[in-house]
Amino acid sequence: MLSALLSDNIKIRKVKDAATAATTDVTSDAVDMQADGGWDGVMFLTSYGTAAADNLFHAESSSDDGDADAYADIAGSEMNLGGASDEDQVLDVFQPPERYVRAVAQRGTSSTLGDIWAIQYRGRELPFANSLVGTICVQQLVQPLNGTK
Numbered sequence: 283m284l285s286a287l288l289s290d291n292i293k294i295r296k297v298k299d300a301a302t303a304a305t306t307d308v309t310s311d312a313v314d315m316q317a318d319g320g321w322d323g324v325m326f327l328t329s330y331g332t333a334a335a336d337n338l339f340h341a342e343s344s345s346d347d348g349d350a351d352a353y354a355d356i357a358g359s360e361m362n363l364g365g366a367s368d369e370d371q372v373l374d375v376f377q378p379p380e381r382y383v384r385a386v387a388q389r390g391t392s393s394t395l396g397d398i399w400a401i402q403y404r405g406r407e408l409p410f411a412n413s414l415v416g417t418i419c420v421q422q423l424v425q426p427l428n429g430t431k
Contacts, residue, residue: 289420290409293318296418297385298398303331305389310398312347312382319407323376326385329396330369336390338362339371343380353384 285291297310313324330337340360342353356378361371375383387395412420 285409287409287422287424289412289422291403291405292412293321293400293402293405293410294412294418294420295400295402296397297326297400298328300397301395303392303394305392307389308387308395308398310385310400312344312384313400313402314347314382315378315402316381318410319405321402321406322404323374323402324378324383325372325374325401325403326398327370327372327401328385328387328398329371330387330389331394331396332391333369334391334393335362336388337393338388338390339373340386340388341373341375341378342384342386343378344382345380347382351380353382356383 295313297313298308301308310326315321315324326339326341328339338360341356343356344353345351356375359373359375361373373385385398385400387398389395412418
């Protein structure tokens with residue numbers, strides 16, 4: 283049964299912690315699109331500390347999490363950030379070509395990078411419980427009243 287709460291209908295995971303200033307690429311952990319009954323799409327979110335034309339963001343996929351099938355770029359996924367602004371990126375991949383998907387933040391200019399988050403959506407087994415002790419806390423409110431927090 284579809285819940286009215288967005289957090290019951292998506293899977294939210296931090297797939298990479300923030301990175302200190304550098305020019306090296308930052309690659310997220312893989313997202314398994316067949317886990318938990320399967321998901322149709324994944325949206326990656328991150329934020330660069332410094333806007334620069336040579337800071338790029340793209341997605342890669344593999345059929346076996348890179349064991350025998352190396353990760354390959356997903357065509358058309360590279361985001362050219364323009365350089366003047368747009369430090370925040372959202373990359374949405376619907377029906378990726380292979381089971382495992384990850385994001386790569388390329389830093390051509392020395393920049394910090396915020397956490398990389400993955401939000402999987404259109405799951406086949408819902409509702410989904412996102413709260414995981416020691417990982418993520420989700421507070422859900424249904425028809426709350428005004429009052430003390």
